[in-house]
Amino acid sequence: MSERRFELPEELQELRALVREIAERKIEPRAAEIDESDEWPEDVYRILVDHDLMGVGYAEEDGGSGGGSLAFGVFIEELSRVSAGVSLAPIVSKLGVIPLSIAGPEAHRRECVRGICRGELLMSYALTEAGAGSDVAALATRYGRDGDAFVLNGTKRFITGAGISQAYVVFATKDPSLRAKGISAFLVRKDDPGVSFGKAEKKMGIKGSPTREVILSETRIPADRLIGEEGGGFGIAMKTLDYSRPVIAAQAVGIAQGALDFASRYAMERRQFGERVADFEGIRFMLADMAMKLEAARVLTYRALAACDAGDPRATFHSSVAKCFASDAAMAITTDAVQILGGYGYVKEYPVERYMRDAKITQIYEGTNQIQRIVIARELLKAFGG
Ligand SMILES: Cc1cc2nc3c(=O)[nH]c(=O)nc-3n(C[C@H](O)[C@H](O)[C@H](O)COP(=O)(O)OP(=O)(O)OC[C@H]3O[C@@H](n4cnc5c(N)ncnc54)[C@H](O)[C@@H]3O)c2cc1C
Numbered sequence: 001m002s003e004r005r006f007e008l009p010e011e012l013q014e015l016r017a018l019v020r021e022i023a024e025r026k027i028e029p030r031a032a033e034i035d036e037s038d039e040w041p042e043d044v045y046r047i048l049v050d051h052d053l054m055g056v057g058y059a060e061e062d063g064g065s066g067g068g069s070l071a072f073g074v075f076i077e078e079l080s081r082v083s084a085g086v087s088l089a090p091i092v093s094k095l096g097v098i099p100l101s102i103a104g105p106e107a108h109r110r111e112c113v114r115g116i117c118r119g120e121l122l123m124s125y126a127l128t129e130a131g132a133g134s135d136v137a138a139l140a141t142r143y144g145r146d147g148d149a150f151v152l153n154g155t156k157r158f159i160t161g162a163g164i165s166q167a168y169v170v171f172a173t174k175d176p177s178l179r180a181k182g183i184s185a186f187l188v189r190k191d192d193p194g195v196s197f198g199k200a201e202k203k204m205g206i207k208g209s210p211t212r213e214v215i216l217s218e219t220r221i222p223a224d225r226l227i228g229e230e231g232g233g234f235g236i237a238m239k240t241l242d243y244s245r246p247v248i249a250a251q252a253v254g255i256a257q258g259a260l261d262f263a264s265r266y267a268m269e270r271r272q273f274g275e276r277v278a279d280f281e282g283i284r285f286m287l288a289d290m291a292m293k294l295e296a297a298r299v300l301t302y303r304a305l306a307a308c309d310a311g312d313p314r315a316t317f318h319s320s321v322a323k324c325f326a327s328d329a330a331m332a333i334t335t336d337a338v339q340i341l342g343g344y345g346y347v348k349e350y351p352v353e354r355y356m357r358d359a360k361i362t363q364i365y366e367g368t369n370q371i372q373r374i375v376i377a378r379e380l381l382k383a384f385g386g
Pocket of ligand 1: 092124125126127128132133134135157158159160161203211361364365366367368369370371374
């Protein structure tokens, strides 16, 4: 058995079984084709909506099916086990809702969550710019107040879901020289004036999930679309990542599990020198190392998700630890899965090369793993006067 798991409450085990059944039956058969065409799979998104899966992790009073971060993480893990690209529709919608959950306004939060759960709304999170990647405080998208409205101008880069999402959380500054203190967050709608999208990026992996620029040109929005306080945007962006990084960890765990399952099955079937390749010690030890890394990644991921649910003050630390470890583990595990398949791992006939390409992005987005190590060390050293 390739999977041994941290014990989850019964309802989460049931959720996992349900998502796995739907994912294997309805999404896995489409995964290679989505990877090949790189087109947004509206039909697969509808499968998630029709099975009420877009409501996983949202409160029942908001139209969700309940559960919190841990439930959402299990859902994302199982989707990513068959298609990481597909998992990004719920991932980025959640990423878009978190700032509203942290800072309001409540009416917009409720409306957005209801829309997501019903399959009427997808959200995106627009922080990155050409000159502001890891250094978020360098962002240059400007906003100004004009009576009872805000007017935004600038270009956000690498925005997941751009073009298909109906709502965007956009971070902008009133004066770039103020750095972090000048940044505010806004809810922008696709149909607001002056909103357009750049060309779709041609990516290494997570195909089927569009990544484009979001261009704002004299985009005028009502003042009640300000999220939280003016000047509070940087803090909201960072707190949002505390909640969302464990979800990327869950995505990485799912990708790694898909690769390990495939490689284990293959090693039991493929014969060379008159034996199953799984009987060679060199291969067995590789599988053992992969399983160890995956198990550690999963436990750290669930711990970070549980920390988010509990409002643990150490959530920043746990989130970065989980995201960094799980994504590094996924990269190593998927690379080893390709190795176990030999030449067959390198060709598109089998899914392991896709898992390897998909794993790479988990080390990059929502803060590169260099940035995660900076966060982890900073949190660690706080206890020592750092
Ligand atoms: C497919 C995809 C989807 C994305 N989706 C979104 C999205 O939906 N919303 C959004 O806002 N952004 C999104 N991003 C942006 C992503 O979060 C950034 O690409 C990432 O944070 C890194 O920024 P950068 O690419 O500008 O790299 P840079 O910041 O230019 O980094 C270049 C290199 O320098 C390293 N580095 C930078 N600073 C330091 C430091 N202080 N110490 C050590 N090393 C450092 C980095 O780790 C990296 O290796 C997406 C990106 C991609 C590729």
